[in-house]
Amino acid sequence: MEQFVIIGGGAAAHQAARSLLQAKPQARLAMVSQEPQLPYDRPHLSKGFLTGDSLSPAMLGGHELYGEPRVEWLGGASVGEIDRDNARVHLGSGAALAYDKLIIATGSRARRLPSEVARAPVHYLRTFEDALALRSQLVSEARVVIIGGGFIGLEVAAAARQRGCRVTVIEAQAHLLARTGCAALSHWAQALHVENGVEVQLQAQVAAIEPGPLGKARVQTSAGPVLADVVVVGIGVQANAELAQACGLDVADGIVVDRACATRDPAIFAAGEVTCYPVTHLGVRTRSESWTAAGEQGSVAGRAAAGDAAAAYGEMPWLWSDQYSSTLQCLGLPQLAGKYAYLGDVHAGQWLALGWDDEDRLVCAIAANRNRDISAIRRAIKRNEPLAELYASALVSAQRTTGERTPARRVV
Ligand SMILES: Cc1cc2nc3c(=O)[nH]c(=O)nc-3n(C[C@H](O)[C@H](O)[C@H](O)COP(=O)(O)OP(=O)(O)OC[C@H]3O[C@@H](n4cnc5c(N)ncnc54)[C@H](O)[C@@H]3O)c2cc1C
Incomplete structure (x- = not known):
């Protein structure tokens, strides 16, 4: 019986597992995820979860799969090495898992400030634990300073305002959502947040975050110091591509895959936010920080690993963001x-x-x-x-x- 291993427990891994087992019901699958929770809805963490009071994440549909005998769910476990010569993955615990086909869906992690800059505690938002810890600090009248005016920072700003916090967003660039390069979007987002009571500081560089008076943090910026009860850092992500790089797969801001989510090793596929994939409509490669792309690529990787030669991902990148009562969507590549x-x-x-x-x-x-x-x-x-x-x-x-x-x- 063919043995499959999936590394990761996010949207891409989950959809890969579902499509793989649908295409090959007799397969045996082991899924290794650093996070202990079964796959959950990550976008919800910066939206309804922060404004709500649930004590658990919103699970993804179909997670009953992980109770089936053909699936071995290894939550809270980490793969430390992929041994391509012997077709095995080695876990941090010392255990090894053999595979016929492997799918890497390790996503990204939040980019961190250097420790010489973050000298006082700061929050990042990537996992359920991050969201739980952050939400407990978002109490009425708390002064929240958000470093980074990208999608995550602005969603946190909206949620914090909804919880009655006083919010300042500090952005190094001249515009919010600067990475998109769409001036209208930046102006609209700024107006939306200012109307909702957020203070926006643009072109402000953060030099240090240090302990301040009365348990507060002092955020030293090029525009002067700001005192904060809570500091949230949303300055982008870094692909978890080191495993792939260490075993000799091609990596270029993500694991290089083709339309079938195949790497250059015929036994290894990759899907989701960790991949650098071809956008066939535009003839370029990109890495998408998009929930939909992660799930859809996961489906393709699962089918392709199961032997479906027709499996191919050909979508334009697409993501959405909910802020207050507005939804914004971005299809394609605005940077072009x-x-x-x-x-x-x-x-x-x-x-x-x-x-x-x-x-x-x-x-x-x-x-x-x-x-x-x-x-x-x-x-x-x-x-x-x-x-x-x-x-x-x-x-x-x-x-x-x-x-x-x-x-x-x-x-x-
Ligand atoms: C707070 C937040 C809000 C978001 N909101 C939106 C939104 O509104 N719209 C949108 O389109 N996108 C949004 N995104 C982006 C979207 O959630 C991601 O693009 C998507 O979750 C990526 O899925 P993935 O499965 O590729 O990776 P991930 O969800 O990052 O999952 C990767 C998994 O792999 C595990 N892993 C990593 N390394 C190892 C290892 N060595 N061994 C074992 N396991 C490992 C990780 O722990 C993790 O569980 C948001 C992201 C965040 C963090």
Whole structure:
């Protein structure tokens, strides 16, 4: 009987397990996860979990699987080495597991501040334990300083405001959500948070976080000191790709895989946030910090490892973020966009930005509270349908809407 091993216990690993066992019901599967909990909904940690009072994470559907005799769930265990020559993984405990096929779904970890900068305790948010610890500090009137104005930082800001905290976001760049490179999104996010009572400091470098008076932390920034009861650091993530690198797989900001989530070792697949995968629509590679991409790649990896030659991942990157009562979505790769057309009013609550690169290819769509538009664009891209019909009339009005650049061009 074929033996499969999955390293990881997140969305990618979970979907890999489900699709693998669906494709090969007789397979035997061992799943090794550093986290003790069965796979849970990580995006919920910075949203409903922080504003709610649940004492357990929201589990992913289908976790009954881990009670089945064909599945060995090894929660709270860590793989320390992949021995490709002998097709085994070695656990931190000293135990070894043999595999016929291996799926690496080790995700990412929160990027940490150097210890010489973080001299007082700070919070990061990646795991259920992180969220539990952070939530216990988000009490009314607590002064919360969030370092990093990316998606996680802003979701924490929104949740902290909803819990009655006084919130300051400190961002080193000139804009919030700067990594997306979409000015409209940055302006909209800033307005949204300022309207909700968040103080936003831009272009502020954090020099040190040190113990302050009365048990507070003093955050020393280039704009001056800020006292905090709670400091949250959201400065990005680092792919857990070291295992793959150490065993000689190709790694370039993530484990390099093809459309079938295959690495260059035919016995090893990888899926989710740890991978650097081809975005076939745009002819580039990327690593996505996206829940949907992780799950979908997991499904593909599971099927491919089970021998399904048709398994392939061909989606555009897509992620969403909930802040207060707004949902924003980002489809594609905004970092490739040189120009945008805006539909709707960027200064109002609902808008859609379509971005093109220098070769006039549609490379991204970003939306606030226009979920149906993003769904329609996703569907059209998936079916290789032209978007012109969907947006022809809307583009005419785009010429009259706000936004720094509204090129008069046909939607491709
Ligand atoms: C707070 C938060 C909110 C988010 N919100 C959104 C959102 O709104 N929308 C969105 O699209 N995305 C969101 N994301 C991103 C999304 O959750 C991730 O992209 C997705 O969870 C990645 O799934 P994954 O399975 O690839 O990796 P992970 O979820 O990181 O899982 C990897 C697992 O592997 C385990 N592991 C790592 N190394 C080893 C090892 N050596 N041995 C054993 N186990 C190991 C880890 O402990 C972990 O359990 C959010 C992320 C966070 C942290």
